[in-house]
Amino acid sequence: MNRQTQREIRTITVLGAGTMGRGIAHVAAGGGYETCLFDISGDALEQARSAIFGNFERGVELGKVDPTVAQRAGELLDFQQDLSSAVSQADLIIEAVPESMELKVEIFQSAVQSAPEHVLLASNTSALSITEMAGALDRPERFAGMHFFNPVHIMRLVELVQGLETDKATLLALREVAETMGKEVVEVKESPGFVTSRINALIGNEAFRMLQEGVATASDIDKALKLGLNHPMGPFEMVDLVGLDVRLSVLQRLSQSLGELYRPNNLFLQYVRAGRLGKKVGRGVYAYDDSGKRID
Numbered sequence: 001m002n003r004q005t006q007r008e009i010r011t012i013t014v015l016g017a018g019t020m021g022r023g024i025a026h027v028a029a030g031g032g033y034e035t036c037l038f039d040i041s042g043d044a045l046e047q048a049r050s051a052i053f054g055n056f057e058r059g060v061e062l063g064k065v066d067p068t069v070a071q072r073a074g075e076l077l078d079f080q081q082d083l084s085s086a087v088s089q090a091d092l093i094i095e096a097v098p099e100s101m102e103l104k105v106e107i108f109q110s111a112v113q114s115a116p117e118h119v120l121l122a123s124n125t126s127a128l129s130i131t132e133m134a135g136a137l138d139r140p141e142r143f144a145g146m147h148f149f150n151p152v153h154i155m156r157l158v159e160l161v162q163g164l165e166t167d168k169a170t171l172l173a174l175r176e177v178a179e180t181m182g183k184e185v186v187e188v189k190e191s192p193g194f195v196t197s198r199i200n201a202l203i204g205n206e207a208f209r210m211l212q213e214g215v216a217t218a219s220d221i222d223k224a225l226k227l228g229l230n231h232p233m234g235p236f237e238m239v240d241l242v243g244l245d246v247r248l249s250v251l252q253r254l255s256q257s258l259g260e261l262y263r264p265n266n267l268f269l270q271y272v273r274a275g276r277l278g279k280k281v282g283r284g285v286y287a288y289d290d291s292g293k294r295i296d
């Protein structure tokens with residue numbers, strides 16, 4: 001097969017072994033791909049290794065993962081702290097380093113120097129522009145977004161994000177990869193917040209507006225959405241989990257492009273100013289004990 005046009009994926013390298021990168025490596029190996037997980041931090045790689053193997057083990061114990069798949073995945077996984085070795089065999093590189101355009105572009109630029117010519121590139125960015133990232137590289141048609149959800153080995157969706165120049169063959173290849181990882185795919189043209197963050201941020205903001213107006217208590221608003229609309233979590237449970245500071249940055253970004261509806265609600269801003277950032281600090285809309293259990 002021509003190396004320039006090859007779209008068959010056998011080997012995947014994941015850049016960044018944090019929350020998302022380790023999950024992506026888990027589902028890549030679980031899907032049968034030779035998988036290399038790269039991080040600059042040895043500690044992150046060690047934590048990733050034990051989290052991935054632990055999750056496979058739990059899956060097997062619960063009867064949700066076939067033991068032979070788990071064993072094979074263990075054999076397919078490699079952990080690397082050297083970027084050029086990590087990408088030297090990669091047919092696809094999926095990036096999951098922190099959310100900074102500068103950092104992401106820099107790591108892609110370094111990675112492609114040691115990767116095979118035919119390599120495809122995907123970013124797991126939550127909100128940065130795929131077109132801008134691709135534009136900084138010499139192969140914009142082979143670049144797309146693959147937006148996974150946390151925890152990756154449990155959540156079923158991947159938003160496949162098409163930049164201005166992403167070609168059809170790249171989208172097809174990445175769709176097949178995501179499906180082989182056991183995911184459902186929705187294709188999204190690059191736009192602020194894709195589908196999920198755009199709708200979720202709006203619901204969350206509106207929920208705070210209702211709380212501020214005294215329409216109902218927080219727990220009743222959550223209960224209404226869970227029992228009346230079949231949402232698995234209420235908007236306040238969700239924002240406490242995501243972090244109010246993280247949600248604030250999403251709303252600020254979306255309000256710049258999508259306007260007034262996304263302007264962060266005043267009560268919500270007060271919670272952020274008060275340091276009520278969610279479960280991770282023990283207090284958000286609700287209060288939590290040290291084990292993360294709700295106590296109000």
Ligand SMILES: NC(=O)c1ccc[n+]([C@@H]2O[C@H](COP(=O)([O-])OP(=O)(O)OC[C@H]3O[C@@H](n4cnc5c(N)ncnc54)[C@H](O)[C@@H]3O)[C@@H](O)[C@H]2O)c1
Binds near residue numbers: 148149
């Ligand atoms: N956490 C989520 O729920 C979530 C969901 C969807 C998308 N995302 C996106 O995924 C990306 C990663 O988020 P995360 O939550 O996994 O972050 P994280 O902070 O948990 O992990 C980032 C990892 O990248 C590593 N890293 C930093 N600089 C690096 C470099 N130069 N080279 C290699 N590794 C480097 C860090 O050591 C760390 O292990 C971000 O773009 C984020 O917006 C996050």
